[in-house]
Amino acid sequence: MDGRWPGWGADAGLVVLTFLPALLSQPYVDTSGAAWASLTVYEAVGVVILLLRRRLPATAFVVGFGTLLVALVGSAGAGAKLSPLAFLPLAVLLYAMGSHCASWRRTVSAVLGVTVLSAAGLWLNRMTTNSDDFQGGLDVLAALAPMPLAWAMGLAARTRQELLAAAERRAADAHRAQALEAAQATQRERTRIAGEMHDVVAHSLTLLVVHAETLRARGGELPDWARTQVDGLAAAGRQSSGELRDLLRMLRDPADAAPLQPVPDLGELGALLDSHRAAGGPVGLTTAGALESVPGPVQLATYRVVQEALVNARRHAPGAPVRVSVDGAAGELRCEVVNGRAARRGTAGAGIGLGLVSMEERVRALDGELTAGPTEDGGFRVVATMPWEPAGV
Numbered sequence: 001m002d003g004r005w006p007g008w009g010a011d012a013g014l015v016v017l018t019f020l021p022a023l024l025s026q027p028y029v030d031t032s033g034a035a036w037a038s039l040t041v042y043e044a045v046g047v048v049i050l051l052l053r054r055r056l057p058a059t060a061f062v063v064g065f066g067t068l069l070v071a072l073v074g075s076a077g078a079g080a081k082l083s084p085l086a087f088l089p090l091a092v093l094l095y096a097m098g099s100h101c102a103s104w105r106r107t108v109s110a111v112l113g114v115t116v117l118s119a120a121g122l123w124l125n126r127m128t129t130n131s132d133d134f135q136g137g138l139d140v141l142a143a144l145a146p147m148p149l150a151w152a153m154g155l156a157a158r159t160r161q162e163l164l165a166a167a168e169r170r171a172a173d174a175h176r177a178q179a180l181e182a183a184q185a186t187q188r189e190r191t192r193i194a195g196e197m198h199d200v201v202a203h204s205l206t207l208l209v210v211h212a213e214t215l216r217a218r219g220g221e222l223p224d225w226a227r228t229q230v231d232g233l234a235a236a237g238r239q240s241s242g243e244l245r246d247l248l249r250m251l252r253d254p255a256d257a258a259p260l261q262p263v264p265d266l267g268e269l270g271a272l273l274d275s276h277r278a279a280g281g282p283v284g285l286t287t288a289g290a291l292e293s294v295p296g297p298v299q300l301a302t303y304r305v306v307q308e309a310l311v312n313a314r315r316h317a318p319g320a321p322v323r324v325s326v327d328g329a330a331g332e333l334r335c336e337v338v339n340g341r342a343a344r345r346g347t348a349g350a351g352i353g354l355g356l357v358s359m360e361e362r363v364r365a366l367d368g369e370l371t372a373g374p375t376e377d378g379g380f381r382v383v384a385t386m387p388w389e390p391a392g393v
Contacts, residue, residue: 011051018050018092019043022085035080042071042082046089053096058103058110061093065114069121077128091150098154099161209237229278265299266291266326269306273324276310282321283310289328298388301362302326302335305370308355309337309382319343320379334385341378359384 026039045067053060068090075082101107212234215222222230264272266287273283291299306324313322322339356372359382363370368386375381 014092015047015050018089019046021088022083025083025085029083030081032078032080034078035075035082038071038075038078038080039082039086042067042086043089050089050092053093054100057093057097057099057101058106061090061097062110062113062117064090064093066117069117073121073125073128076125079129087144087147091147094147094150095154095157098151098156099158100154102158205237205240209234212237231278263296263300264303264307265296266294266302268303269324269326272303272307272310276314276322279314280319281310281314282319284321284323286323286325287327288325289330289333291326291328291333294328294333295388298333298366298386301366301368301386302333302384304362305335305359305382305384306337308359309339312355312380313337313339317342317380318345328388331389332385332387334383336381336383338375338381339379356382 022039022043026035029035046064049060049064049067068086071086072082097107097110101110212230215226215230269285269287273285276283294302306326309324310322313320317339320340320342322337325334325336327334356370359372360370363384363386366386368384370382370384372380372382
């Protein structure tokens with residue numbers, strides 16, 4: 001409703017500015033009853049016609065001209081004159097025809113129709129009055145002469161609007177082309193990165209798994225502790241290979257982002273912790289709440305947080321005890337991973353500092369919060385909290 005008020009307000013203002021001057025000037029031209037009657041009927045019909053100028057510009061112009069002609073001829077036949085400002089609505093209708101009528105056939109038809117009406121009106125005027133004072137002459141010609149200028153102004157306004165619309169379309173097309181080019185460039189970069197990762201990482205990782213499987217095949221020649229380490233190495237290598245394949249597929253084609261293997265969830269925390277123990281790190285797990293009801297994205301983010309925290313503990317605090325607690329009660333999952341002081345020196349320069357960044361991005365994507373920092377006893381604590389809604393709520 002609000003969007004229609006400006007249009008109605010503009011039409012109301014135009015009606016007032018178009019028809020009020022003739023009413024105000026008529027007392028200075030002719031105060032006879034015939035003149036007022038003709039002007040009143042003409043302006044009442046003209047208001048309706050003016051409101052239809054956008055929808056039916058050519059028809060409104062022809063009908064408006066015909067109404068004015070009838071008013072002029074009728075008042076002249078009764079010995080009355082109308083104010084010259086009665087021609088003002090005709091200029092508005094001509095402007096509307098120029099700015100809203102895109103069909104040249106209708107424009108030419110309207111001009112021919114007005115020409116025929118003019119000839120008929122002139123003949124009727126000559127037939128209904130004998131006085132030269134009330135027969136159309138130079139005064140009518142002077143009022144009609146500037147009228148084509150109104151049509152030309154309307155045509156210029158419509159041409160300008162069409163040029164602006166064409167410029168906007170070209171800008172939109174250029175924006176779409178630019179977006180398409182950017183998407184293609186992004187896809188090419190994804191493909192290049194995927195190729196680099198395949199060449200640099202996938203081949204080496206595959207070779208690592210092959211060596212681990214070879215050692216497993218000769219497990220009888222290895223001590224017990226070595227067999228356990230080799231089994232953990234092979235399992236971790238196979239899991240990493242599968243996740244790397246999924247990542248490379250997503251980089252090459254984002255539309256094909258569905259993983260080939262099941263996405264890890266909280267049910268696999270036990271296996272994750274077993275792999276950490278196999279690498280020589282003591283770890284304990286405490287769970288609470290209905291973890292099986294936690295949504296999949298929250299379970300995956302929690303699994304990745306625990307996985308990255310355990311990797312960091314092995315790098316920076318090898319041999320330190322680790323405590324993992326996961327609580328999914330009260331519509332909020334809280335995951336805490338705390339490791340103690342390192343039992344031996346960590347790997348110098350291990351990692352590139354992106355582990356915590358990756359964890360924080362995962363948690364924030366789910367409207368959660370992650371805090372990490374050293375503990376008083378020389379260990380490290382990672383705490384992630386993520387909201388979740390139970391099914392059916």
